[in-house]
Amino acid sequence: MILSSILQLWNSAWPAGVTMLGLGSGFALVLLIASIKLKVVVDPKIEQIHEALPNLDCGACGFAGCGQYAKAILANPELLGKCAPGGPDTAAAIANILNLQVSDSGPQQRPIVHCRAHTADKTFLAKYQGISSCTAANALANAQACKFGCVGLSDCTRACRFDALHIVDGLATVDYAKCTGCTACSKACPRNLIEMVPFSHENMMTVACNSKETGKSTRSMCKVGCIGCGICAKQTDTFAVEDNIARMDYTRYQESEQTQTAMDKCPTGVILYRGPTAPPPREPGKKPAPAKKAD
Amino acid sequence: MHTLNILIMGFISIVIVNNLVFTKFLGICPYLGVSGRIDMAFGMGMAVTFVVTLSGTLTWLIDHLILMPYGLEVTRYVCFILVIAGAVQLVEMYIRRFFPSLYDSFGIFLPLITTNCAILGLCLFINLYGIDNLVEAVVLSFGAGIGFTMAICIMAGIRETLDMADVPACLKGAPITLITAGLLALAFMGFAGMIRIG
Numbered sequence: 001m002i003l004s005s006i007l008q009l010w011n012s013a014w015p016a017g018v019t020m021l022g023l024g025s026g027f028a029l030v031l032l033i034a035s036i037k038l039k040v041v042v043d044p045k046i047e048q049i050h051e052a053l054p055n056l057d058c059g060a061c062g063f064a065g066c067g068q069y070a071k072a073i074l075a076n077p078e079l080l081g082k083c084a085p086g087g088p089d090t091a092a093a094i095a096n097i098l099n100l101q102v103s104d105s106g107p108q109q110r111p112i113v114h115c116r117a118h119t120a121d122k123t124f125l126a127k128y129q130g131i132s133s134c135t136a137a138n139a140l141a142n143a144q145a146c147k148f149g150c151v152g153l154s155d156c157t158r159a160c161r162f163d164a165l166h167i168v169d170g171l172a173t174v175d176y177a178k179c180t181g182c183t184a185c186s187k188a189c190p191r192n193l194i195e196m197v198p199f200s201h202e203n204m205m206t207v208a209c210n211s212k213e214t215g216k217s218t219r220s221m222c223k224v225g226c227i228g229c230g231i232c233a234k235q236t237d238t239f240a241v242e243d244n245i246a247r248m249d250y251t252r253y254q255e256s257e258q259t260q261t262a263m264d265k266c267p268t269g270v271i272l273y274r275g276p277t278a279p280p281p282r283e284p285g286k287k288p289a290p291a292k293k294a295d
Numbered sequence: 296m297h298t299l300n301i302l303i304m305g306f307i308s309i310v311i312v313n314n315l316v317f318t319k320f321l322g323i324c325p326y327l328g329v330s331g332r333i334d335m336a337f338g339m340g341m342a343v344t345f346v347v348t349l350s351g352t353l354t355w356l357i358d359h360l361i362l363m364p365y366g367l368e369v370t371r372y373v374c375f376i377l378v379i380a381g382a383v384q385l386v387e388m389y390i391r392r393f394f395p396s397l398y399d400s401f402g403i404f405l406p407l408i409t410t411n412c413a414i415l416g417l418c419l420f421i422n423l424y425g426i427d428n429l430v431e432a433v434v435l436s437f438g439a440g441i442g443f444t445m446a447i448c449i450m451a452g453i454r455e456t457l458d459m460a461d462v463p464a465c466l467k468g469a470p471i472t473l474i475t476a477g478l479l480a481l482a483f484m485g486f487a488g489m490i491r492i493g
Binding site for chain 2: 015016019020023024027030031034035038039040065067068
């Protein structure tokens with residue numbers, strides 16, 4: 001009784017099994033032939049380099065993604081070290097895969113926003129109500145009086161893949177703890193306010209203004225703009241004034257007593273530190289500390 | 296003449312009137328997942344068209360030459376999945392060999408065509424509609440692929456324009472996409488009943 005029912009089951013089941021087996025092997029054969037005919041030879045090094053990269057697809061290297069960059073490095077090893085988020089560690093790891101020596105690329109690049117004007121420090125000629133984008137606002141006649149300073153409509157924030165840039169009270173502010181130096185923000189800013197600077201020190205001294213107006217008109221528009229007075233340049237030659245704007249020469253960056261004096265003497269307080277542990281800048285409108293008399 | 300008429304009617308029916316995406320709501324995952332940009336959507340549509348034509352034809356052949364004569368209809372689902380998976384593998388190899396940039400942009404979505412319910416759905420619908428002619432099966436499967444391509448391209452076009460629109464914050468992203476999908480399906484309901492198959 002039991003035996004006959006098992007036999008019946010077997011009799012009705014085996015054709016299905018045979019069919020499946022036949023179909024399966026048929027398809028396996030087709031796929032086998034196809035895999036031989038359509039074989040793509042991939043250099044295993046590409047895979048290794050791709051694994052060594054941070055896989056963020058941020059585009060800092062100038063390629064569409066990490067996969068394309070990995071292929072490009074293999075074809076042209078000179079492209080090594082373009083990965084900003086990975087930094088020197090990634091470059092060393094890739095060099096190791098390619099049996100290359102990596103030269104010291106120097107300090108890492110980090111963005112510095114050349115503006116320090118918050119909403120309260122700026123002058124507005126009109127209220128901007130257009131598309132909420134710096135590029136759009138920049139294309140119009142300026143609602144904000146200063147046509148060099150931060151617009152504060154978040155183009156850089158949207159470009160940042162690492163949540164490292166925020167508009168704080170009308171001013172783009174970099175969160176250096178999260179920043180990877182991918183340069184996306186400096187490309188996004190329509191006013192070219194964001195400069196990539198080699199951070200040789202933890203905090204870097206900078207002139208946080210981009211206004212090329214004369215001192216008088218800068219002062220009329222902004223409480224904290226650089227007026228190009230040249231007091232800093234008189235203290236030390238790492239500062240230079242050109243087009244009514246003082247600039248720090250980052251190729252010769254060093255912190256000395258002279259730079260500190262220049263910072264203290266700056267009449268508008270536009271020279272300040274930027275970095276992960278930067279001290280707060282001088283209050284807007286506050287007069288510089290009186291020059292120390294030689295005792 | 297009669298055969299040609301049936302073929303044309305069947306094609307129009309599966310593309311517009313009984314579109315798998317709009318009326319059966321099959322293949323929704325690639326329809327929403329890969330419809331961000333119109334060129335990628337078109338590529339996806341072409342890949343699906345190829346797979347669905349191949350697997351629709353093959354499954355009809357297997358169904359009529361092997362399964363039905365030997366009374367093995369119970370294994371239909373398994374066999375069809377086998378055919379689809381094999382066809383997708385074939386397409387993947389082909390695209391990787393000849394269109395590497397398309398392969399890169401598809402990423403995970405290419406192997407996921409295997410689980411695209413529109414394809415299995417079409418293979419089963421061919422049986423459900425009682426198609427007993429190979430040419431009709433081929434035309435129907437090809438039409439299903441074209442219908443899917445049309446749907447995903449319309450969606451991609453709308454979503455590209457939608458990026459510029461001022462969408463309320465609570466509807467940004469997935470909600471507005473789903474609302475768009477619903478409205479599109481509603482619009483295509485206007486064709487319902489024009490042609491009937493089966």
